[in-house]
Amino acid sequence: MKILVAIKQVPERDAQVHVASDGKWIDESDLNYTINEPDAYALEEALQLKEKNGGEVVVVCAGPERVTSTLREALAKGADRAIHIEADDMGSRDTLGVAQILADAMKSESPDLILTGLQSDDLGLGQTGVVMAELLGIPHATIIMHVEATGSGLKVKRELEDGWFQHVEMPLPALLTIQSGGNKLRYATLMGIKKAKTKETKTVQAAAATAPAIALDRVYLPEKQKKTEMLTGTPDQVAAKIVEKLKFEVRVI
Amino acid sequence: MSGVLVVMEQRGGNWNRMSFEALAAGQQLAAKLGVECSAVVMGEAVGSLASELGSKKLAKIITVEHALLKTYTSDAYVAALEQVAKQASPAYVIFPHTYQVRDFAPALATRFHSVLISDVIAMHDGPVFVRQLLQGKLNADYRQTGAGPCFVSIQAGTFRADAVEAGTSAIEAFAPSLDAAQIRNKPGELFRESAQTVDLSAAPAIVSVGRGIGEQENIALVEELAKALGAELAASRPICDNGWLPMERQVGSSGQTVAPKLYLAVGISGAIQHLVGMKGSKTVIAINKDENAPIFEVADYGVVGDLFEVVPALTKAVLAAKG
Numbered sequence: 001m002k003i004l005v006a007i008k009q010v011p012e013r014d015a016q017v018h019v020a021s022d023g024k025w026i027d028e029s030d031l032n033y034t035i036n037e038p039d040a041y042a043l044e045e046a047l048q049l050k051e052k053n054g055g056e057v058v059v060v061c062a063g064p065e066r067v068t069s070t071l072r073e074a075l076a077k078g079a080d081r082a083i084h085i086e087a088d089d090m091g092s093r094d095t096l097g098v099a100q101i102l103a104d105a106m107k108s109e110s111p112d113l114i115l116t117g118l119q120s121d122d123l124g125l126g127q128t129g130v131v132m133a134e135l136l137g138i139p140h141a142t143i144i145m146h147v148e149a150t151g152s153g154l155k156v157k158r159e160l161e162d163g164w165f166q167h168v169e170m171p172l173p174a175l176l177t178i179q180s181g182g183n184k185l186r187y188a189t190l191m192g193i194k195k196a197k198t199k200e201t202k203t204v205q206a207a208a209a210t211a212p213a214i215a216l217d218r219v220y221l222p223e224k225q226k227k228t229e230m231l232t233g234t235p236d237q238v239a240a241k242i243v244e245k246l247k248f249e250v251r252v253i
Numbered sequence: 254m255s256g257v258l259v260v261m262e263q264r265g266g267n268w269n270r271m272s273f274e275a276l277a278a279g280q281q282l283a284a285k286l287g288v289e290c291s292a293v294v295m296g297e298a299v300g301s302l303a304s305e306l307g308s309k310k311l312a313k314i315i316t317v318e319h320a321l322l323k324t325y326t327s328d329a330y331v332a333a334l335e336q337v338a339k340q341a342s343p344a345y346v347i348f349p350h351t352y353q354v355r356d357f358a359p360a361l362a363t364r365f366h367s368v369l370i371s372d373v374i375a376m377h378d379g380p381v382f383v384r385q386l387l388q389g390k391l392n393a394d395y396r397q398t399g400a401g402p403c404f405v406s407i408q409a410g411t412f413r414a415d416a417v418e419a420g421t422s423a424i425e426a427f428a429p430s431l432d433a434a435q436i437r438n439k440p441g442e443l444f445r446e447s448a449q450t451v452d453l454s455a456a457p458a459i460v461s462v463g464r465g466i467g468e469q470e471n472i473a474l475v476e477e478l479a480k481a482l483g484a485e486l487a488a489s490r491p492i493c494d495n496g497w498l499p500m501e502r503q504v505g506s507s508g509q510t511v512a513p514k515l516y517l518a519v520g521i522s523g524a525i526q527h528l529v530g531m532k533g534s535k536t537v538i539a540i541n542k543d544e545n546a547p548i549f550e551v552a553d554y555g556v557v558g559d560l561f562e563v564v565p566a567l568t569k570a571v572l573a574a575k576g
Contacts, residue, residue, distance in 0.1 A: 013464075014543070017390055026391070095359070095368045118355075122387055125371050127359035130327075134360040139437035140327065142356045159507060160352050160443065163500070167441035179507075181494030213368045213399030217381065222392045222547065226537075228555045238556050239566035242538060243574045245554055250536045252458045252482065252515045253574050 001055035001149065001172075003046040004109060005079070006102050006116040006132065007039040009063055009070040013121060023218050025091055035070050038117025042178040044185050045147055046115050047078045053149050056080045058109060062101055062206060064088045075196035076188035082199070083109075087206035094212035099131035101206040107136065111173060113154070118143050118177040129177035140175040141168050145182040254401055256312065257283040257290045258343035260334065262351055263302055264325070271349035271407075273414035278407045279347040280310060280418050282376060288344070291315060293337055293427075295330065297323035303424050310420025315341065321431045327357040328436045333429040335364050340427065343402050345380075350406040362404040369404040370395045372525065374411050384408075388524035389547030409506070409529045451485070451501045458484035458515040461504055461531070462492055465520020465541060465560055469497045474564050475519050481571040484515065489527045505530035520560050523548030540564065 011017065011031045018027045035043075046057045059074040061067045062085035071082040085105050090098065106114060114133070119126035133140035145165070146157040153171040159179050160166055188196075231241045246253045259279035262269040276292060283290035289312035294302050296318065303316045317337060321329045330353075338346060338361075348354040350372050362369040374392075375383040381394045382405055397403035453459060460479035466472060472492075479486040486502060493503040504511055505527040512533035519540050521527060524547070531537070532551050539552035540560050549555045556563055 011387065013388070016543075016545070017387055019391065026387075096363060096366065099363075124384075124386065124388070125369075126355055127362075127369055127371060130356070130359035131363050131368075134331075134363040140356075140360075141438060143352060161506065162510075163445055163508065164443050165446065166443050169439040169441070171437055180490070184496075211399070213362075213366060213397065214370055214403075215396050215398045217394040217396055219386060219391045219393045221545070222385070222389070222550055224550045225532075226551055226553060228549050228552045230555045230557065232557075235558065235562040235566040236570070238558065238563055239570035242554065242556070242567055243570045245536075245538070246482075246515070246571070247574060250515045252484075253571065 001049060001053050001112045002109070003049060003055060003057050003113045003115060004106050004111040005039070005043050005046045005057060005059045005074070006114065006128065007043065007059055007061050007070060007074060008036040008117070008120050009033045009061060009067040010036045010120055010122040013037070019219055019221070023220070024216065025219060033066060033070065035073060036117050036120050038119060038178060038180050040117075040185055041180050041182060042115040042117050043074055043077065043079065044183045045178050047186070048183060049113070049147060049149065055112070058083060058111070060085065060102060060105055062087050062098060063090050068201065071201055072196055073188060075199045075201070076192040077186055078192060080199065082201040084201055084203045085206050086203055089209055092212065093209050094214050095125050095127045095131055096213060097209055099128050099135055102128070103132045103135040104207060105204055106132070113172060114175040115178055116175070118179050129175055133175035136175070138173045138175055139170050140177070141170060142177040143179045144176045145179050147176060254342045254344045256288045256341070256343045257286070257345045257347060258338070258341055259290065259292045259347045261292050261294045261306070262349055262353060263294060263296055263299065266302065268302065269349060269351055270414060271351055271409050273417050274409065274412045275347050275349040275407045276309065277412040277414060277416040278376065281412070282345060282347065282380060285378070285380065291341065291343070293317060293334070295322050295333060307422050307424065308419055309422055310418040311422035314422050314424045316424060316426050317429055318426070319429050319431050321433060321436060324440050325353055326436050326438050326440055327360060328438065329431055330357045331361045331364065332431055332435055334361050336429050337427055338365070338402060346402050346404045348404070348406040350408045354406050358404060358406060365402060367399055367401060367404055369406060370397070371406045372408050373405055374408050374525070385525050388522060389528070390545060408525060410532060446500070453485055453487055453502070453504065453509045453511045456485035456511065456513050458482055459487045459504070459511055459513045460484045460517045460519065461487040461489065461521060462519050463489040463521030464491045465522070466492070469495070471561070472497055474561070478519075478564055478568045478571070481568045481575070484517070487511070489521050518548050518552070519564060521548050522546045523551065
């Protein structure tokens with residue numbers, strides 16, 4: 001089975017973010033980047049499917065030069081090849097625009113299966129996978145916890161609200177968006193890191209951006225929904241203040 | 254192209270209650286723009302659901318009935334709604350931000366060369382749609398710039414279902430043209446993993462732990478605090494994903510929804526998926542090292558500090574207070 005995994009490079013989760021001076025995005029100068037966590041689970045699922053069924057895992061990522069570090073990490077974890085779609089103007093492309101350049105790069109690979117995370121940790125629109133499937137004309141299923149290859153296609157376990165699940169059978173080629181937590185993530189081994197240096201990374205140029213359908217006008221710190229009383233002091237002082245609130249206001253002690 | 258169309262969600266003749274929050278959003282958007290609001294309900298037979306909507310203030314209720322719409326598939330829903338949207342030609346299509354909508358609405362928007370503005374938490378004049386970035390660290394204003402229609406999904410709890418305006422409405426049937434050969438996925442029955450043994454929704458006090466705890470062995474710290482308080486132990490998704498606590502202790506959109514007297518959040522940053530599961534809590538106390546963590550937006554009391562210092566001190570103080 002030939003599996004393509006679309007991954008995104010995002011700011012690290014505990015990064016301190018600051019709004020950029022133009023108010024349209026965050027200040028990127030001091031940020032550290034990493035693989036989007038749901039995409040790490042998509043990669044893990046792909047590697048496990050390959051281990052079970054054989055085949056090839058190819059990782060694909062769109063963005064500026066810096067995203068190649070995330071591709072190298074994926075190669076070190078066990079992906080066979082990487083495709084870097086070079087684009088320095090990701091911010092001016094909307095979901096459809098990004099899905100289009102990913103789909104363009106994937107089409108000629110004729111994959112059996114495309115995996116990606118269910119959403120990104122930065123924009124969180126949660127749509128790139130579904131839009132890619134629509135552009136490629138292949139079936140999709142979202143928020144997937146488990147994937148099983150059957151004779152002719154796949155049987156997947158889809159997560160629904162409130163602890164419900166559903167099995168869905170589907171033909172190949174197909175696209176799945178993977179939920180976090182279905183597998184345990186692996187680390188790159190020293191051997192893997194060494195091997196990654198010999199693996200192929202192909203660079204392709206993204207087509208020019210077209211007019212987006214939606215635009216991000218402004219980013220800003222959220223307004224508080226509640227008036228929060230901050231409790232300060234040493235740990236013991238803070239603890240005493242909380243206990244007082246628990247006794248006299250919340251009344252759970 | 255004009256008007257607002259709200260896509261209601263039902264399964265087996267039962268509404269997804271978030272549909273009415275989307276309906277309230279649709280009515281308010283339509284009122285602001287001075288246009289009409291309509292609703293669409295799809296399924297195999299939706300007559301009684303549609304008549305329930307007859308008492309709402311709507312230009313019309315479009316019923317879309319077909320045997321192939323009995324069980325949800327993205328292929329059938331996208332095909333049917335594409336036909337409805339082409340005929341009704343709305344300027345705005347509003348959805349509740351459910352798992353089902355996340356599965357098909359992006360594909361539907363693609364058919365119109367548009368992009369769904371998903372997970373919206375507020376609407377302002379323009380219209381501008383507000384959604385969160387970076388797990389709630391920042392808000393962002395989005396606007397439609399393409400030809401449209403503009404597709405928007407509304408996060409749970411953003412609008413109140415009881416704010417839906419009453420009035421009258423007429424039912425209009427739309428016959429979609431669907432073919433079994435178009436439907437590629439075969440959906441199975443819904444199931445639950447195992448009987449839930451923990452009912453967090455009944456707990457008067459919950460101590461909940463998040464990513465900030467760092468390691469599995471540190472969970473014991475928080476467990477001791479919960480025990481001292483006589484509270485249930487809960488967690489945000491990453492903790493359950495790691496297998497550090499069972500899935501049934503997860504609070505949030507994919508776990509349980511709780512509204513206890515006390516919700517004490519330890520090392521939880523407060524992504525929207527978590528907040529929707531606990532923001533109904535009477536009192537929220539949050540302990541987090543990051544003063545900008547979104548959990549503080551919904552907290553009554555906040556402590557910016559090292560949980561490894563504050564939590565043991567608090568456990569000791571609670572035990573002392575209880576004598």
